[in-house]
Each structure stands twice: as C-alpha cells, then as structure tokens.
Amino acid sequence: MEPHYQHLYDILAHSQGYIFPNEIDLQWGILIVVYPFITGLVAGAFILASLERVFKVKILKPTYQIALLTALSFLLVATMPLISHLSQPQRAYEIMITPHSSSAMAIFGFVYLWYLMVVLLLEIWFDYRHSMVVWANEKSGIMKWVYKILTLGVNDISPRTVKWDRKLGYIITVIGIPSAFILHGYVGFIFGSIKANPWWSTPLMPIIFLFSAMVSGISLVLLVYMIISYFRKQVIDLNVLDSIGKYLFFVLILDFTLEGLDQIQRIYEAGESFEILKLLVSSKLYLTLFVSQGLIGTIIPLITLAFLQFYKHRIKVRKTMYFIIGILVLIGVYSMRWNVVIGGQLFSKSFAGFTSFKVGLIGLDGTLMAVFWLILPIGILAFLLWLLPPWKMVKEED
Amino acid sequence: MGNEKVVSSRRKFLKTAVTLAGATIGYSWLKSSQVLLHAAEPKDESLPWYGIVIDIQKCIGCGNCAKACKNENDVPKEPFFFRTWIEQYTVKNDGSVDIVSPNGGIDGFEQRAPAEDIFKSFFVPKMCNHCSKSPCTQVCPVGATYESPEGVVLIDEKYCIGCRYCVQACPYGCRFIHPVKKVANKCTLCYHRLKKGLAPACMEVCPTGARMYGNLRDKNSEIVKFLKEHTTQVLRPHLNTGSKLYYNALSSEVR
Amino acid sequence: MKFYIPPQITRLALAFAIFISLFLVLRHFLVPKTFGVYGHYRAASLIDNAQLEIHYSGQQACFVCHQDIEDKKAQDVHSDIHCETCHGPGEKHVVNSKVEKILKPTGREFCGSCHALNAAKLKSAIFQIDLKKHNIGKNCIECHNPHQPWEMKK
Numbered sequence: 001m002e003p004h005y006q007h008l009y010d011i012l013a014h015s016q017g018y019i020f021p022n023e024i025d026l027q028w029g030i031l032i033v034v035y036p037f038i039t040g041l042v043a044g045a046f047i048l049a050s051l052e053r054v055f056k057v058k059i060l061k062p063t064y065q066i067a068l069l070t071a072l073s074f075l076l077v078a079t080m081p082l083i084s085h086l087s088q089p090q091r092a093y094e095i096m097i098t099p100h101s102s103s104a105m106a107i108f109g110f111v112y113l114w115y116l117m118v119v120l121l122l123e124i125w126f127d128y129r130h131s132m133v134v135w136a137n138e139k140s141g142i143m144k145w146v147y148k149i150l151t152l153g154v155n156d157i158s159p160r161t162v163k164w165d166r167k168l169g170y171i172i173t174v175i176g177i178p179s180a181f182i183l184h185g186y187v188g189f190i191f192g193s194i195k196a197n198p199w200w201s202t203p204l205m206p207i208i209f210l211f212s213a214m215v216s217g218i219s220l221v222l223l224v225y226m227i228i229s230y231f232r233k234q235v236i237d238l239n240v241l242d243s244i245g246k247y248l249f250f251v252l253i254l255d256f257t258l259e260g261l262d263q264i265q266r267i268y269e270a271g272e273s274f275e276i277l278k279l280l281v282s283s284k285l286y287l288t289l290f291v292s293q294g295l296i297g298t299i300i301p302l303i304t305l306a307f308l309q310f311y312k313h314r315i316k317v318r319k320t321m322y323f324i325i326g327i328l329v330l331i332g333v334y335s336m337r338w339n340v341v342i343g344g345q346l347f348s349k350s351f352a353g354f355t356s357f358k359v360g361l362i363g364l365d366g367t368l369m370a371v372f373w374l375i376l377p378i379g380i381l382a383f384l385l386w387l388l389p390p391w392k393m394v395k396e397e398d
Numbered sequence: 399m400g401n402e403k404v405v406s407s408r409r410k411f412l413k414t415a416v417t418l419a420g421a422t423i424g425y426s427w428l429k430s431s432q433v434l435l436h437a438a439e440p441k442d443e444s445l446p447w448y449g450i451v452i453d454i455q456k457c458i459g460c461g462n463c464a465k466a467c468k469n470e471n472d473v474p475k476e477p478f479f480f481r482t483w484i485e486q487y488t489v490k491n492d493g494s495v496d497i498v499s500p501n502g503g504i505d506g507f508e509q510r511a512p513a514e515d516i517f518k519s520f521f522v523p524k525m526c527n528h529c530s531k532s533p534c535t536q537v538c539p540v541g542a543t544y545e546s547p548e549g550v551v552l553i554d555e556k557y558c559i560g561c562r563y564c565v566q567a568c569p570y571g572c573r574f575i576h577p578v579k580k581v582a583n584k585c586t587l588c589y590h591r592l593k594k595g596l597a598p599a600c601m602e603v604c605p606t607g608a609r610m611y612g613n614l615r616d617k618n619s620e621i622v623k624f625l626k627e628h629t630t631q632v633l634r635p636h637l638n639t640g641s642k643l644y645y646n647a648l649s650s651e652v653r
Numbered sequence: 654m655k656f657y658i659p660p661q662i663t664r665l666a667l668a669f670a671i672f673i674s675l676f677l678v679l680r681h682f683l684v685p686k687t688f689g690v691y692g693h694y695r696a697a698s699l700i701d702n703a704q705l706e707i708h709y710s711g712q713q714a715c716f717v718c719h720q721d722i723e724d725k726k727a728q729d730v731h732s733d734i735h736c737e738t739c740h741g742p743g744e745k746h747v748v749n750s751k752v753e754k755i756l757k758p759t760g761r762e763f764c765g766s767c768h769a770l771n772a773a774k775l776k777s778a779i780f781q782i783d784l785k786k787h788n789i790g791k792n793c794i795e796c797h798n799p800h801q802p803w804e805m806k807k
Contacts, residue, residue, distance in 0.1 A: 005577075008478050018497035020524075020571030021480045027562035027575070087560025087580040094540040094559055097680045100693050105563055106539035117672075122665070129661070152664045164659040195637050196533060196569035349571050350653045352497055441691075458774045460767045462738050469742045470708045486773050506766035507773065519773035544694035546702075554698035557685070590705035599709050603738040605767055606778050 007358065017353025026345045026357050030370045031085040033337045036187045036209065038078045038373070040333065043184035043210065044217010045071040046120070046176060051247065053173045059243045065390035066228060067221045068124050073381035075116055081373045085365045104190045115183045119176040124388075125150075126169035131393040133157050146387075184213045191340060198273035199280070199344040204262045211255035216333035218248045219326040226323055228385065241322050242312055249305040252329070256298050259336075276351045284354060285343050288335050297332010301325045446613035447549045448587060449642040451621050451630065452523050454649075456608035459484055459521035461503045463600035463609065468504070470588060470599035477501040479574045481585040482525035482600055486510070487651055489517045495651045522645075522652050523609065525600070526551060526572040526585035527633065530640030534564040534573060543582065549614075549642065550587045558582050569634045570641075587611065614642065708742035711735070715743060718750070722800050729801040730780070739763075739799065764793040 011024055049067035052060040083092045096113075099106035133155055136147035154161075185206035191197075192205025222244045229236045266274065281289055304325055308318055347354050360366040467482045468475060477500075484503030488496040488510040496510050507521070528551050529535075535543055535551060542558035545551050558581035565573040565582065576583040588598035596602070601609045612621030624630075630644035633652070645652075690696035715736040716723040726732055737743050741756035761784060770783045788796070798804050 005476050005478065008476070012477065018485075018499070021477065021483050021499055021502045022565075022571050022574040024478045027565045082561075087562075087575060088558065091540075091557070091559040093683065094542075094557065096676075097683050098541050098688060098693070100539055100541050102536045103539040103563070105537065105561065109539075117669075126661070152668060154660045154664045156660050160657075161659055161661070164661060168659070168661065190563075194533075194537070194567055196567055345566075349569060350497065352495075352653065455775055456778050458767055458779045459771065462766075466709060466737070466742070471705075488773070506762075506769070507771060509771045509773070513772050516772045519771075521773050541688070541693040541695070544692055544698075546699055547691055552698065552702050554695050554701070556701065557695055557698065586702060589702045591707060591709075593703040594707070596707070596709075596711055602709050602711060602735055605734045605738050607733065608778075 007360075011356055011358070014356045015353060017348070018350050019348035019353040019355050020350055023345075023348050024355055026342065026355070028341055028345065029085070029357075029365050030359050030367060031081040031365050031373070033334070033341045034370045034373055035078065035081040036184075036213075036341070037216070037334050037337045038074050038081070038377070039184050039187050040209065040213030040216050040337075041220050042071045042075045042078060042217070043180040044214040044219075045074070045221050046180045046217070047214055048218050048221050048244070048247070050173050050177050050180075053170065054177065057243065059239055062237060062240055063221055063225050063244070065127065065388075065393070066225055066385075067217075068120070068127070069384045069388065069390075070221060070224050070377075070381055071217075072120050072124060073377040073384060075112075075120060076380060077373055077377045079112065080376075081370065084369055084373070089364075104186060104193055108186050108190070111179075111182055111186055115176075115179050119172060119179045123169055123172045123176060125152075126165045126172065128388055128393070129154065129165055130157050130162050132388075134394050135392075181210060185210050191344070196349060197344050198271070199277060199347070200340065202262055202266075204258060208255075208258050208262060211251060211258055212333050212336050214251045215248065215255050215329055218244060218251060219329040219333075222248070222322060223326040223330075224381070226319070226326075232391070236319060238319065241319065242308075245305055245308060245312075245322055245325075248325075248329070249302070249309060252298065252302055252305065256302065273351055276347050280343060280347050280354070284346050285339055289339050289343075293332050293335035293339060296328055297335055301329050301332070442547050443615075445548050447615045448528065448592070448611060449549075449614040449621055449625075449644065450525070450528065450587070451610040451612075451624050451644045451646065453608045453610070453624075453628075454520055454522060454645055454647040456606040457484070457521040457523055458606055458608075459486055459503060459507045460605060461506050462603045462605065463523060464502045464504045466599040466603040467585070470591075471586070473583070474577055476577075479577065479583070481572075481583070482523065485522045485524060485652075486519070487522065487649070488519045489651060490515050491517045493517075497651075518649070520647075520649065522648075523600075524570065524572070525643065526587070527570055527639065527641035527643040528587060530642060531638060533567040533569065533637075533639055537563045537567040539563060546589065548592070550589050550592070551584075552586055552589060553582050553584065555579060555581045555583075569637050569639060708744050709737050710743045710747045712737065714747045725798075725800045729803055731800060731802055759792055759794060761791070761793055 008024055015024065045067045048060070049064050049071070051057045052064045052067075083089050086092055095106055095109045099109060101107070129151055132147045132151045134157070136144055136151060136155075139147060188206035188209030191200040191209075192202055194200050222241070225240065225244075226236055266277065304321060308321065312318060342357055345355075346357060361368055363369070461484060464480065464483050467473065467480075471481060473479055473481055480502040482502075483499050484507075485497055485499045486503070486507045490496070490511055492515075498507070498510065500507070503521075503523075509516075509519075528545075528549060530545070530549060532545060532551050535545055538544075539561060540557060540559055542554045543551065543564055544554070560575060560581055562575060562582070565575065568584075573582055573584045575581070588596070588600075591598055598609075598611060601611055610621050610624060612619040614622060616622060624646070625644060628646045630646050631648045632639075632641040632644060633648075634641070685695045685697070687696035688694070691699070712735045719736075722736075726734075739756075739758060743755055745753040746755045765784050767779055768782050768784075770781045774781055793799075796805055798806060
C-alpha cells in the first residue's frame with residue numbers, strides 16, 4: 001500500500017521557521033489527547049466515590065455506585081485509544097510480556113491492570129455481591145446464571161459474611177485512593193519525564209494532570225447523576241448537587257493554582273526554550289489555551305461556583321447552572337489535554353520553528369475513532385446500570 | 399519497678415540503634431549498586447566502543463552523506479524521513495540567525511544572503527548521537543530499541559510496536575517512523591557495514607573527511623587522537639544523554 | 654481456635670491464582686527466545702541488523718578493475734575523494750559489472766554541490782568557484798578531467 005505523502009507536502013509548505021526534517025508530522029495525535037482525558041475521568045470519578053466511603057461524606061451516598069460504574073465504563077475503554085494509535089497494534093501484547101522497567105509506558109500496563117482488577121472490580125464486587133446473590137435467586141433463565149457467575153459462586157449472605165463485604169470494600173477503597181493517584185499521575189509522568197521536550201518536562205506534570213483529572217471526574221459524575229435522575233424521572237436532590245459543587249469548586253481552585261504556578265515559574269526563569277514557547281502560547285495555542293481552557297473551562301466555572309457557594313439558597317435555577325458548569329469544565333479539561341499533547345509537538349526541538357497539525361477524519365488515528373472511544377463508555381455505562389442498578393440494591397442497615 | 403524502667407529504656411535504645419545501623423547499611427548498599435537507571439556499560443572489552451566526530455570546519459554542505467545514507471539504508475526519498483541531514487546556518491550582521499535544511503541538504507545549498515550581510519555562516523551535519531545514556535532506549539516500553547554491545551543504538555524492527563515514545567524522547571530529532579515498514583527508524587551507524595569492517599555510508603562518501611568514526615577505547619585511533627587535539631562539544635550537554643557524537647568548532651547558535 | 658476466613662477471600666484468591674498462572678504460562682510461550690541475553694532486547698536483532706544488504710562497496714573494490722583511474726586520481730587534488738562519492742553506490746556494479754552500470758554524473762550543478770561559491774564553506778576546506786561567472790553553459794568536465802582536475806583537456 002503506497003503511503004500518501006500529499007498531506008505531508010501540505011504541512012511542509014505551512015511550516016514556519018526551521019524544524020528538524022523528521023519533525024514534519026506529529027507523532028501523537030487526537031487519540032493521545034483522548035487517552036489521558038479518559039483515564040482522568042476514571043481517577044476523578046473514583047476519588048469522588050472514595051469521598052463517600054472513606055471520608056464518610058454521607059450526602060454523596062446517592063452518587064457512590066454511579067461514580068464507581070462510571071469509572072469502570074471509562075476504564076474498560078481507556079487502553080483502546082492507545083492500542084488503536086499504535087502503528088503495529090497486533091504487537092501490543094509485548095508491553096505485558098516484556099515490559100521495559102525504565103519505561104513509564106510499560107509500567108503503566110501493570111498499574112492499569114492492578115487498578116482494574118484489584119481496585120475497581122473488587123470494590124464494585126464487594127459492594128454488589130449481596131445484591132447479586134439476591135438477584136440470582138429472584139431471576140430465572142439466563143440472567144440467573146449471569147448473576148451466579150458474577151458472584152463467583154459465593155452464595156453466603158449471612159450477616160457475618162456481609163459484614164466482611166463492607167470491611168473488605170473499605171480496605172480496597174483505602175488502597176484505591178493512592179492507586180487512582182498513581183493511575184493518572186503516571187500518565188502525567190509519561191509526559192513530565194521527557195527531558196527532550198520543555199513544554200512537557202516538569203516535576204509538576206503528574207500533579208497538574210491529577211488535579212485536572214479530579215476536576216473532570218467530579219464534573220462527569222455530576223452530569224451522569226443529573227442525566228440518570230432525569231431518565232428515571234427522579235427528583236434531583238439539590239443538596240447532593242451543592243455538595244458535589246463544593247468539592248468541584250475547591251479542587252478547581254487547586255488545579256488552577258498549580259497550572260498557574262507551572263506557567264509563572266516558566267515565565268520567570270525564562271530558560272532556553274522560553275521564546276519559542278511564548279510564541280507557541282500566543283499564536284498556535286491562543287484559542288485552545290486562553291479561551292477554551294482558561295476562560296470557558298476555568299474562569300467562568302470558578303466565578304459561578306464561587307457565587308453559588310454564598311448565594312446558593314436564593315437561586316432556583318442552580319440545577320441548570322451546575323449542568324452547564326459541568327459541561328464547561330469537561331471542555332476545559334479536554335482542552336488542557338490538547339494543549340499539552342498537541343502543543344508539545346507543534347514547536348520544533350530546534351526551538352526555531354513550528355509545524356502544523358491537521359486532524360484526519362477517518363482511519364485508525366482519526367477524529368471518528370476518537371469520538372467512538374469517547375461514546376463507547378457511555379454505552380457501557382448504560383449497560384452496567386441495567387445489569388447492576390444501584391436503586392434496586394438490597395438495603396443494608398448501617 | 400525502677401529496674402523495669404531501665405530495662406525498657408535499654409530496649410528502646412537498642413531498637414533505635416539497630417534500626418539506624420540497618421538503615422545506614424541498607425542505604426549504602428542500595429546507593430552503590432546502581433547510580434544510573436540505564437547507563438550502558440561497555441561490557442565486552444574485546445569489542446570496539448564506537449564514537450563519532452564531525453568537524454564543522456571541514457563540512458562543505460555537498461549533501462553526499464545524506465544522499466548516500468538513503469541509498470544504503472532503504473529510506474524513502476521523500477523530504478520527510480532522514481537518518482542524517484545537514485543544516486546551513488547564516489548569522490547576519492543584524493544578529494538574526496537563519497537555519498535551513500532543504501530536503502535535508504541532499505541537493506546542496508544556496509547562499510542565503512549577500513556576502514556583505516553575512517556575519518558568519520556554516521554547515522552542521524546531524525545524525526544519531528548513539529548516546530551512552532540514551533533517552534530513547536530508556537523510554538521504549540517493550541525493548542525494541544537498545545544499545546548494542548559496541549555502543550551503537552539500534553532498533554529491532556520485528557519487535558517495535560510503533561508507539562512513538564522514542565521519537566518524542568530523542569532531543570536531537572533523529573528518529574522517525576518508516577512510512578512503509580511502520581516501525582521506528584534511525585541512523586544505525588551502518589551497523590551492517592561496521593560488522594564487515596566497512597565505514598558507514600555517510601563517512602565513505604564525505605569528500606573532505608568531515609565525518610569520522612572509531613573505537614573510543616583505542617588510544618591510537620584517528621578519532622581519539624582528534625579528540626585529544628581539538629576542543630569538541632556535544633549537542634544539548636545539559637540533558638546528560640551521554641552523546642558520543644563530538645563536534646569540532648560547534649558554534650553557540652546550534653541546537 | 655478456629656481461624657475464620659471469609660468465603661469471599663478464598664474464592665478471590667483462587668480466581669487470582671488462576672489468572673496469574675494463565676498469564677505466566679502465556680508469557681512463557683510468547684517471549685522471543687533470545688530476549689534478555691545481552692540486555693532488555695531480542696539478541697537475534699543484532700544479527701538482523703548485521704545482515705542487511707550493502708550498497709556501497711568502498712573504493713578498494715573499484716580499484717580491483719580500475720587501476721588506471723586509481724593511479725590517475727592519486728596524482729591530483731581529488732586523491733582523497735572516494736569513487737562512490739561521485740559515482741553513487743557501486744555494489745551492484747561490482748557484483749555484475751556487465752549488466753549493472755555505475756552512475757556517471759556530468760552536469761555543472763553536480764560539481765557545484767561541492768565547488769559552488771557559498772559563504773558557509775571555508776576556503777580552506779574546499780576550492781570554490783563562482784558558477785554564475787565561470788564558463789556559463791559548459792559542463793565542468795568538458796575542460797577538467799574529474800579524476801585529474803588540473804590536467805586540463807584540450
């Protein structure tokens with residue numbers, strides 16, 4: 001199959017200044033923007049769930065299972081953008097059998113496996129086991145067997161065993177919090193450890209990624225909770241929304257501060273790469289950084305949330321406001337991923353020029369593929385909510 | 399009762415002392431075992447340990463090296479993939495620096511400004527630096543790129559998954575993804591020629607001898623003698639890549 | 654005293670043990686045979702990289718047949734230039750000289766890639782000529798023997 005060079009000739013014609021000849025095409029495209037976005041949603045949703053379980057924030061109880069199932073839906077899809085972007089995807093298994101211990105990308109394969117199997121699946125299992133045993137007894141036909149298999153054949157629902165479900169679930173959640181930090185912190189480290197790229201290389205990168213992940217995960221759970229309640233024709237508890245909004249507000253402040261700190265340090269020190277990065281931010285990334293990530297994704301939600309902290313009881317439309325804020329924040333975090341991944345490749349390592357980026361529509365690394373990977377988890381979530389409905393669970397006496 | 403107090407405080411002291419001693423011994427053991435995560439130690443002393451020298455004063459920008467490299471190594475002729483290339487720097491009297499590399503320099507260069515405007519001008523050939531602390535090797539998730547026992551950084555084309563992490567990690571822009579083979583690709587110092595006692599293709603055809611290669615372990619080799627008699631520099635020394643590509647007369651404008 | 658182990662833990666321990674065993678068995682069959690011999694890579698790849706096809710022979714191979722040119726070249730300023738610098742890859746020609754012909758560049762621009770005047774070239778590194786002024790329209794080899802450039806042709 002003849003590779004098509006025409007788009008490369010177009011990019012060459014549009015490059016500015018001097019770029020190294022091999023830098024003409026961006027190596028990591030939109031799929032690598034989607035991947036940290038998805039893992040961020042997972043980590044953020046899980047941490048919100050942990051607030052209820054470990055820090056006993058009772059008001060968030062209605063969102064606990066929703067947050068966990070949302071995290072699982074997105075986690076199941078998380079590796080797919082990576083695999084579909086490889087130019088030899090059929091060799092992807094090599095990361096699991098000969099992982100290079102000095103490579104953050106290799107270690108991530110096992111961090112992911114740990115988080116999926118030991119943290120998330122187990123926590124959901126311990127929480128749902130009692131209900132699944134009951135459902136297995138109630139249902140008939142195929143569904144009976146589905147639930148039986150899901151319980152791994154442990155049918156004991158005596159109070160002693162059920163108490164152990166709660167104990168073990170608590171332990172897993174406690175382990176899960178640092179695991180979630182590592183899961184997404186590692187993604188930040190994958191970029192932050194590349195000394196060759198001054199836009200990426202900073203010790204703050206894992207922390208910046210983590211805090212923006214928490215912000216995106218909290219917003220996602222907020223939106224999912226509102227949408228599910230709408231479809232189930234349930235009244236949305238405004239106290240729940242207010243509580244989520246409070247946590248969103250504080251984490252957003254921290255996120256904004258950390259990202260600002262990174263930029264302020266860079267501007268103040270004005271190292272070797274400063275001039276080209278200044279050009280990058282002011283020309284190539286102007287819209288996605290200042291408008292999309294900054295104004296739409298951070299400033300407007302921050303001001304609105306601050307306002308709501310003080311005046312919430314007077315504002316009847318705050319349900320709609322929270323919904324809009326949730327969407328704006330998600331747009332902002334997606335833009336942040338774009339600015340990091342794409343921005344880091346637009347300028348040349350010669351520090352003397354820029355290339356350009358045109359997203360393809362079709363193909364394994366195109367926009368349609370990215371959109372598919374973003375929509376698939378929603379389908380999985382719908383399926384999981386049908387299979388494991390939180391509102392039909394067996395009520396436990398606390 | 400007083401006796402118990404003495405015994406318990408003695409026990410506490412012993413515990414603290416043993417812990418401190420154990421920690422000190424443990425730490426010094428850990429510290430001595432490996433300083434760097436992945437510095438390639440030349441294990442087999444009987445093999446050469448390859449290094450490269452490029453003499454900027456001798457490069458005339460003819461482009462023969464880049465052309466020969468593509469001929470020798472099955473690299474597509476389109477201007478997007480280069481295992482080696484040449485850059486022309488033109489520093490004008492007003493202080494501006496102009497850098498170009500049209501088709502990697504394969505078709506030669508034109509003077510970029512009238513002679514009276516030029517402060518100084520020179521050519522800089524670039525190629526893989528075959529780093530001894532290679533960042534591209536460090537980040538490869540599967541072990542598809544590695545430092546050979548002779549110090550040549552190579553790629554296993556049958557194992558590479560095409561994740562492009564190595565391309566991101568190379569500070570010198572040496573790597574690319576081969577458009578047909580769809581795996582990472584870069585200068586191999588013509589390893590297949592070195593093993594047969596032949597010079598790398600780029601060095602075979604350089605008309606002025608601007609490119610040199612050799613065994614850094616051999617005190618009598620041309621390259622070691624050159625390093626002894628000239629002031630040489632590597633690119634991006636602050637990144638500590640252990641680059642084994644030494645430039646003579648490298649000017650401060652070069653990245 | 655009876656030690657109570659919750660049934661969940663025994664069942665999960667079993668499930669994980671099965672999963673890990675399966676993984677290790679699969680891994681045993683999938684890891685390439687020569688992996689890890691010299692480092693974290695497939696040692697056989699060294700052989701793959703060493704056995705690639707050669708296209709440039711080196712000028713000693715040319716001198717086997719073309720001793721006359723070798724002698725001529727040694728006497729003049731192009732003595733340090735290797736044959737394939739101008740003539741391109743020669744291995745195919747060395748292997749089958751009757752069928753595979755070598756490149757013989759003739760144009761001004763070709764000689765100009767080295768000799769054209771350019772401020773970036775040191776005069777001490779190469780002899781330069783202003784191609785916009787010197788014998789425009791003629792090929793350099795009409796007057797200069799490429800193997801003995803200062804032996805002017807009549």
